[in-house]
Amino acid sequence: xxxxxxxxxxxxxxxxxxxxxxxxxxxxxxxxxxxxxxxxxxxxxxxxxxxxxxxxxxxxxxxxxxxxxxxxxxxxxxxxxxxxxxxxxxxxxxxxxxxxxxxxxxxxxxxxxxxxxxxxxxxxxxxxxxxxxxxxxxxxxxxxxxxxxxxxxxxxxxxxxxxxxxxxx
Amino acid sequence: xxxxxxxxxxxxxxxxxxxxxxxxxxxxxxxxxxxxxxxxxxxxxxxxxxxxxxxxxxxxxxxxxxxxxxxxxxxxxxxxxxxxxxxxxxxxxxxxxxxxxxxxxxxxxxxxxxxxxxxxxxxxxxxxxxxxxxxxxxxxxxxxxxxxxxxxxxxxxxxxxxxxxxxxx
Numbered sequence: 394x395x396x397x398x399x400x401x402x403x404x405x406x407x408x409x410x411x412x413x414x415x416x417x418x419x420x421x422x423x424x425x426x427x428x429x430x431x432x433x434x435x436x437x438x439x440x441x442x443x444x445x446x447x448x449x450x451x452x453x454x455x456x457x458x459x460x461x462x463x464x465x466x467x468x469x470x471x472x473x474x475x476x477x478x479x480x481x482x483x484x485x486x487x488x489x490x491x492x493x494x495x496x497x498x499x500x501x502x503x504x505x506x507x508x509x510x511x512x513x514x515x516x517x518x519x520x521x522x523x524x525x526x527x528x529x530x531x532x533x534x535x536x537x538x539x540x541x542x543x544x545x546x547x548x549x550x551x552x553x554x555x556x557x558x559x560x561x562x
Numbered sequence: 563x564x565x566x567x568x569x570x571x572x573x574x575x576x577x578x579x580x581x582x583x584x585x586x587x588x589x590x591x592x593x594x595x596x597x598x599x600x601x602x603x604x605x606x607x608x609x610x611x612x613x614x615x616x617x618x619x620x621x622x623x624x625x626x627x628x629x630x631x632x633x634x635x636x637x638x639x640x641x642x643x644x645x646x647x648x649x650x651x652x653x654x655x656x657x658x659x660x661x662x663x664x665x666x667x668x669x670x671x672x673x674x675x676x677x678x679x680x681x682x683x684x685x686x687x688x689x690x691x692x693x694x695x696x697x698x699x700x701x702x703x704x705x706x707x708x709x710x711x712x713x714x715x716x717x718x719x720x721x722x723x724x725x726x727x728x729x730x731x
Contacts, residue, residue, distance in 0.1 A: 514728040531700030559683040
């Protein structure tokens with residue numbers, strides 16, 4: 394499982410997240426409320442709201458792509474408040490991920506990843522992916538999904554997983 | 563990021579899950595209710611309860627280890643109903659994962675993984691990990707975490723992530 398496989402699944406999952414937001418929009422319409430009520434919904438009063446879960450998932454994908462490829466991470470202030478703004482953030486993120494190709498990720502597993510919050514310490518690229526980027530990314534997208542699910546949006550596991558690269562023969 | 567890295571993080575995260583259950587126990591005691599009330603808690607009426615999230619996370623870890631190593635997956639009926647039984651399931655799972663070493667996982671990325679639910683189709687080992695095992699595993703542990711969080715158990719992101727393999731120099 395290469396760094397490129399991980400970024401590919403991050404991109405796919407951000408696309409799935411947009412589809413959950415479509416379903417949230419349909420659900421809000423059918424139940425006659427503004428979908429942006431859900432942008433501020435959360436599962437516990439001291440937990441991130443939906444919009445922050447989306448911002449955080451996007452950031453995890455961005456930093457993984459940047460740290461593992463050596464490309465600079467584009468800056469995006471956390472100003473989103475609506476579903477429309479969340480969609481825009483997701484598209485910026487998947488556009489950035491699309492600029493990182495397999496060649497950029499050569500040797501990614503052995504890269505020295507030293508984000509500022511590690512205060513001078515560092516992680517091997519493969520450890521950063523396995524211990525930080527992947528768990529955090531899926532933590533935030535799953536919590537975003539759970540917030541919608543808890544609020545009555547009809548989502549199922551296949552909406553979460555999306556398409557698979559199955560083969561035959 | 564090797565298959566061995568993935569199984570190592572699954573094992574660590576199942577250990578983290580046991581610590582969330584410790585905190586749930588303390589919270590239940592402080593608030594004077596039976597912790598096993600939380601075993602049946604869920605975020606939506608048609609979603610898995612906590613105990614099923616634990617069973618599913620354990621299964622994802624088990625099948626990943628089995629399919630990627632070629633070892634047979636031990637069978638475990640889904641009979642757990644209590645926190646104590648969930649802990650037992652987690653321990654059986656991490657014990658099985660501990661029997662799978664790096665040598666067993668040689669060539670894991672290229673293995674042909676054909677679980678019965680793919681009905682004759684298959685996935686490359688690396689695609690199975692990236693598209694099925696990793697998203698599903700983190701989906702279920704995050705949902706278990708969210709159920710506890712929603713029910714007032716004091717958990718934070720570092721409880722979710724746990725220890726990191728940081729280096730210095």
